[in-house]
Amino acid sequence: xxxxxxxxxxxxxxxxxxxxxxxxxxxxxxxxxxxxxxxxxxxxxxxxxxxxxxxxxxxxxxxxxxxxxxxxxxxxxxxxxxxxxxxxxxxxxxxxxxxxxxxxxxxxxxxxxxxxxxxxxxxxxxxxxxxxxxxxxxxxxxxxxxxxxxxxxxxxxxxxxxxxxxxxxxxxxxxxxxxxxxxxxxxxxxxxxxxxxxxxxxxxxxxxxxxxxxxxxxxxxxxxxxxxxxxxxxxxxxxxxxxxxxxxxxxxx
Amino acid sequence: xxxxxxxxxxxxxxxxxxxxxxxxxxxxxxxxxxxxxxxxxxxxxxxxxxxxxxxxxxxxxxxxxxxxxxxxxxxxxxxxxxxxxxxxxxxxxxxxxxxxxxxxxxxxxxxxxxxxxxxxxxxxxxxxxxxxxxxxxxxxxxxxxxxxxxxxxxxxxxxxxxxxxxxxxxxxxxxxxxxxxxxxxxxxxxxxxxxxxxxxxxxxxxxxxxxxxxxxxxxxxxxxxxxxxxxxxxxxxxxxxxxxxxxxxxxxxxxxxxxxxxxxxxxxxxxxxxxxxxxxxxxxxxxxxxxxxxxxxxxxxxxxxxxxxxxxxxxxxxxxxxxxxxxxxxxxxxxxxxxxxxxxxxxxxxxxx
Amino acid sequence: xxxxxxxxxxxxxxxxxxxxxxxxxxxxxxxxxxxxxxxxxxxxxxxxxxxxxxxxxxxxxxxxxxxxxxx
Numbered sequence: 001x002x003x004x005x006x007x008x009x010x011x012x013x014x015x016x017x018x019x020x021x022x023x024x025x026x027x028x029x030x031x032x033x034x035x036x037x038x039x040x041x042x043x044x045x046x047x048x049x050x051x052x053x054x055x056x057x058x059x060x061x062x063x064x065x066x067x068x069x070x071x072x073x074x075x076x077x078x079x080x081x082x083x084x085x086x087x088x089x090x091x092x093x094x095x096x097x098x099x100x101x102x103x104x105x106x107x108x109x110x111x112x113x114x115x116x117x118x119x120x121x122x123x124x125x126x127x128x129x130x131x132x133x134x135x136x137x138x139x140x141x142x143x144x145x146x147x148x149x150x151x152x153x154x155x156x157x158x159x160x161x162x163x164x165x166x167x168x169x170x171x172x173x174x175x176x177x178x179x180x181x182x183x184x185x186x187x188x189x190x191x192x193x194x195x196x197x198x199x200x201x202x203x204x205x206x207x208x209x210x211x212x213x214x215x216x217x218x219x220x221x222x223x224x225x226x227x228x229x230x231x232x233x234x235x236x237x238x239x240x241x242x243x244x245x246x247x248x249x250x251x252x253x
Numbered sequence: 254x255x256x257x258x259x260x261x262x263x264x265x266x267x268x269x270x271x272x273x274x275x276x277x278x279x280x281x282x283x284x285x286x287x288x289x290x291x292x293x294x295x296x297x298x299x300x301x302x303x304x305x306x307x308x309x310x311x312x313x314x315x316x317x318x319x320x321x322x323x324x325x326x327x328x329x330x331x332x333x334x335x336x337x338x339x340x341x342x343x344x345x346x347x348x349x350x351x352x353x354x355x356x357x358x359x360x361x362x363x364x365x366x367x368x369x370x371x372x373x374x375x376x377x378x379x380x381x382x383x384x385x386x387x388x389x390x391x392x393x394x395x396x397x398x399x400x401x402x403x404x405x406x407x408x409x410x411x412x413x414x415x416x417x418x419x420x421x422x423x424x425x426x427x428x429x430x431x432x433x434x435x436x437x438x439x440x441x442x443x444x445x446x447x448x449x450x451x452x453x454x455x456x457x458x459x460x461x462x463x464x465x466x467x468x469x470x471x472x473x474x475x476x477x478x479x480x481x482x483x484x485x486x487x488x489x490x491x492x493x494x495x496x497x498x499x500x501x502x503x504x505x506x507x508x509x510x511x512x513x514x515x516x517x518x519x520x521x522x523x524x525x526x527x528x529x530x531x532x533x534x535x536x537x538x539x540x541x542x543x544x545x546x547x548x549x550x551x552x553x554x555x556x557x558x559x560x561x562x563x564x565x566x567x568x569x570x571x572x573x574x575x576x577x578x579x580x581x582x583x584x585x586x587x588x589x590x591x592x593x594x595x596x597x598x599x600x601x602x603x604x605x606x
Numbered sequence: 607x608x609x610x611x612x613x614x615x616x617x618x619x620x621x622x623x624x625x626x627x628x629x630x631x632x633x634x635x636x637x638x639x640x641x642x643x644x645x646x647x648x649x650x651x652x653x654x655x656x657x658x659x660x661x662x663x664x665x666x667x668x669x670x671x672x673x674x675x676x677x
Contacts, residue, residue: 186663
């Protein structure tokens with residue numbers, strides 16, 4: 001007589017994420033991206049030495065979710081704040097979590113120079129091609145033709161230029177040690193995203209320099225799409241213009 | 254015995270900061286304060302700290318915010334146009350209650366202005382300067398020695414109140430070279446139970462200025478207001494030959510320094526003139542002004558601008574005696590004789606004998 | 607049998623898990639939670655492999671996965 005086979009819990013929430021509901025809209029990818037970062041903090045056993053710089057945008061409330069020490073940076077300044085954190089406490093694990101309005105518009109100077117200095121920090125960049133928190137205005141990453149509340153006729157390349165490919169731009173800098181663009185729209189991409197984050201954390205832990213992971217993310221509310229449609233747009237339109245992949249990995253063998 | 258050295262005002266600031274335990278400096282070049290970042294760039298690595306030349310004033314103040322959030326003693330310095338750019342960060346420091354020392358070796362404005370000494374940033378310094386209802390504690394040195402001493406105090410005050418503290422000088426105060434006694438810093442800073450050090454074995458800490466919940470921000474602002482009220486006890490000022498003064502000159506920083514000689518000139522001529530020099534501009538020495546207004550027949554405010562501190566003097570004097578003003582917009586540094594002459598014009602206009 | 611547990615109060619009914627499940631074991635339900643979302647339902651008929659794709663792609667960590675250990 002065989003014993004009843006046991007059930008093993010194979011998926012649970014990471015320890016360093018508080019057990020509270022997110023404020024994010026249904027289908028928004030922030031939740032998954034938070035979890036993936038939290039998993040790495042757990043995996044590397046970094047909860048007790050993590051210092052986070054929260055940014056301004058939908059993810060400003062990151063400190064409601066991450067059970068780690070966090071300081072709130074002014075809009076766009078997270079990379080500068082993280083520079084201060086890391087210089088003062090070089091043994092800490094320092095991360096920023098920034099959206100595309102924050103990092104690629106008002107914070108362009110800060111991110112470019114933090115990368116160029118090779119600050120030994122990890123930047124998680126969430127690109128959903130729109131200013132989410134403020135109600136869906138055009139971002140530097142808004143796709144050509146995309147209708148937003150401030151590009152009601154669609155983004156015009158003649159007037160607003162074309163979207164900035166931040167990962168490619170930062171990859172040109174000598175100080176950037178690791179840069180990747182990932183997505184979490186399907187399980188295959190999610191696995192690559194996990195690997196990229198793990199690599200980025202490894203870079204900082206080994207003192208190898210500036211690590212950067214861009215996530216293409218959906219924003220069903222401001223894209224005025226269902227979660228399913230928005231998720232599909234990430235893999236198609238978004239990934240067409242912003243190709244996924246590892247752009248820089250200076251320690252790759 | 255403390256070492257005595259011949260140094261520039263700006264160097265005195267840097268040396269005072271290091272003596273008080275400042276180990277992180279973030280800045281951006283701007284005249285007339287470049288001696289400070291230059292000194293710090295050489296000194297910080299030697300004392301086990303870090304110097305970063307930031308990409309902008311905005312980045313520099315935010316680097317300060319990050320480093321200071323860990324509990325470290327941190328400084329940035331700049332001059333007027335750069336301080337305008339730093340206002341964003343100063344507002345966040347105040348809102349998040351993160352201490353830090355900001356030096357403004359002010360120059361002339363508005364706009365790019367010039368590099369002459371000026372006191373045109375008085376309003377900006379004493380009214381908070383950035384957005385929101387907050388105050389920074391403002392210290393106004395008038396000698397290289399005070400640069401050294403007050404910078405040390407600035408770190409203590411910043412930590413005590415968890416608030417940004419500004420040291421407000423000008424091109425004259427930064428560039429002047431004079432002897433400074435390098436007094437040792439003997440205080441033991443208290444541990445900071447709010448600092449971000451990693452949440453090992455404790456609850457996670459959070460430093461923020463966003464308060465969205467119903468009523469939360471009202472509570473936060475009242476708490477800050479009470480703190481600014483507590484700061485009032487830090488008020489500092491200096492009376493010079495004031496005991497029997499019929500006319501009390503009121504001036505801070507470089508003008509306060511020059512006026513001491515003007516007072517001597519006038520006293521030699523038998524005129525009973527004294528000087529009240531505010532050392533803290535926020536908190537403002539209201540009581541000392543009231544005392545002077547009660548004792549003298551006339552207050553004469555002199556500034557290197559077209560009239561800023563004079564408003565605070567009038568508010569404090571509460572019409573107890575007339576308040577006159579002589580202003581000098583940036584362009585040249587007034588001599589003691591020139592200011593003595595201007596003082597005499599006010600003296601005569603006031604019918605004093 | 608492997609299974610997925612739905613933390614119904616956390617589910618926002620976005621349906622991304624429904625797309626993710628290779629075995630079509632998840633579906634949007636018609637019952638609403640306190641947040642006002644129609645949360646997903648799990649029914650497997652023994653087809654669930656415990657692959658966790660659903661939970662990995664759930665933005666709200668509303669799913670827990672239990673895998674049957676091999677005998």
